[in-house]
Structures are given as C-alpha cells and as structure tokens.
Amino acid sequence: MSAPVISVKVVDSKSDLKRFVNLPYKLYKNNPYWVPPLRGMEMKQFSSESNPAYDHCDARLFMALQNGEVVGRIATIINHRENHDLEPKVARFGWLDFIDDKAVSAALFAAAVNWVGSQGIAKIKGPLGFSNMDKAGLLIEGFEELSTMAVIYNHAYYPTHLEELGFEKLVDWKEFESTVPEIMPERVVKFASLIQKRYNLHEYRPANRSDLRKVGYEIFSLLNLAYKDLEGFIPHTEKQIELFINQYLSLLNPDFISIVRDADHLLAGFGITMPSFTKALQKANGSLFPFGFWHLRKAMKSNDRADLYLIAVRPDLQNKGITAMIFRKIIETFINYGIRRAETNPELESNQDVQNLWKDYEMRLHKRRRCYMKDVK
Secondary structure, eight states, X not given: OOOOOEEEEEOOSHHHHHHHHHHHHHHTTTOSSOOXXXXXXHHHHTOTTTOGGGGTXXXXXXXXXXXXXXXXXXXXXXXXXXXXXXXXXXXXXXEEEEOSOHHHHHHHHHHHHHHHHHTTOOEEEESOOSSTTSOOOEEEXXXXXXXXXXXXXXXXXXXXXXXXXXXXXXXXXXXXXXXXXXXXXXHHHHHHHHHHHHTTOEEEOOSSHHHHHHHHHHHHHHHHHHSTTSTTOOOOOHHHHHHHHHHTGGGSOGGGEEEEEOTTSOEEEEEEEEEOOHHHHHHHTTOOTTTHHHHHHHHHHSOSEEEEEEEEEOGGGTTTTHHHHHHHHHHHHHHHTTOOEEEOOOEETTOHHHHHTTTTSOEEEEEEEEEEEEEOO
16 A cells, blocks of 8 residues: 655645644644644744844745644745855754654655755754744653743654754754742842942842833843853844843833843843743643633733743853852742742753853753754755
C-alpha cells in the first residue's frame, strides 16, 4: 500500500491562516506541558496591519497536507534589518510543527528552503520569530517540564527530524527554575545597598500602569542598547516598541517590575517579571472568552509561580553589581505576593553574566533549547 500523498500549500487566505494557527491545538491536545497561545494574538502576528515587523520583513507561511488534513506548518521570515550589511544573507523559520513523519518535515523544509533560496538567501536558521520578543529555540531537553507562555514547546522527535535534514547547532539557551527564599537574604540587602550608595542610584517605583507605560520607551531603548551584541538580536523600531508597550507592558502589575535610575534620573537597569500565566492559559485553551480572561485575571492576583522575562543594565554600568538592586526589588515582590518558584526563561548558554545572577540561589537547570542553522543549497 502506498504512503499517503503529502502536499505543501502556501497560506494565502484567512481560512488557511486559521488552519495554520489551529494545528498545535490538535497536535498537543491533552499534553500537560504545552501552554496554548491565544489564537487571536497568533492571527495578528501574521497581519501586516497588526504587526509592524512587516515594515522590514517578508514572510511566507506553508502548510503540509495529508488526506486534506493539516499535518505540518512552518513560517519563513526574511528580516531585512537583520540582513543589512550582513553576508551571507539569512532567513528565519518559526511556528514549526509537524506530526512524527519525516516525509512531512522534509516536505515543509523543502518548500521553505526553496522560497528563501529564490530570494537570494544563503542560510536559514531557527526556530526564531520576527523579533526578539517572539518565541525562539527548539526544545531539546525538558520535554516533561511545564512550559511557559514565553517559550516554544515541542515533541521530543522534533530535534531528530531537523538534524537528519542537515540542520546544525547555532546556539543553545538554558532555562532554570529558582526557589524563592522565604525571607530576603541579608547578603542581597547589604550588597544592593552598597552598590546603590557607590554609584548614586535609586529605585523608581511606578505608581500605576500609566506611569509604567511612560517609562516603557526608556526600557525598550535600553534593551536595544544592552542586547545589541547578542546572537540574533535585532533592535526594535519605534512602531514595534509602541506595540510591545500596548500589548505587554501596560498590562503588567508595576510591583513586578524593578527599575533603577542614576543620579540624573536616567535609566540604569530594569527587570521585568510577572506571575505565571501557564496554568491560566492551559485552562483558557487559546480563547479569552467565555472564561479565559477570568483565568488570567485570577493568575495575576493569586499565584505561587512567576516568570522572569527581561533584565538589562546600561552598558556603562554592566559588571558593577547593578543587578543586585534589581534582584532586591524582585525578591521583595515575590515574597510579598507569595511566589515560591520562578522561571528564568531562556538564557543564552554563552551569556555567563546573566547566569551568574542566579549563582547564589537554589537553582535547577531543567530545560535546554536550540537554534539550528543550515546552508540553503
């Protein structure tokens, strides 16, 4: 009996996009570790009206079909800001999912590579998104660990498929779970106070979300500056920053953000955390209504887990202990809100400075993910 025919289709209509977005809800149905994204937000990712990354990106989405059913998907992205003055030119792939059939994954990547090659691209890497605020990295360890809303979850067979297709490691990220101390460690208080006095720094505490929104532009400007040399980082545009502030920052509880300013009131560093939405998003199953919004609000108010999303220090103040002040505020918030466990989310394995932030805390390395690269033949 011959194998079912696999066809690959370009996503070129709203109905196609819905099928593209819906695939992981079928692929990971009843999986206790996967965290469903909100369908509406996923749809907006691929709209030039909603996603300002389309101002400098070209994207083409593909679906693999078998007997009329979607059995795989991949997004291919050419970010022209990334490729400016870069040789050889690179493309990105993301939103990668497929059943455990190597003919399906091979067909998807053949379509992806063929398209980016036709655009003059020499290499393709991923999983990555349009920007560094998108999910990145294929999970290669920790398949039986609870995911978070900020990262990709995938089945354990994915890495084998990619490696057999000739993809090789570009970079790895590590993820840690930290136990929050019951009381503020004295050493943290003393060291943070010492650094604060030495460099004439002070904490800035937004009174409300409106105050936080005002400082949002400073936060993302500093992020662009502090992260500019990290692998794959592409500075965010003003329109992207506006979107991130509206979509994320203005919704956060200001208590979960640590902001440090210098004597001139300039931003010196920051840390952004938030209560974990993992369980709430699993209950919402991709929809805010009828009860998804209620689950998210409940998670914001009552939770024993938190996620660390971003931390950055101004380049002229790096390696001077500023993070001690950032962590003092974060730990204070976690203790006050009853947070017992915290997820670091991905940290580049080569970024020892970030990993050293956690060296004095009870940590568990529980996940690892990888960005792959391949030449486009």
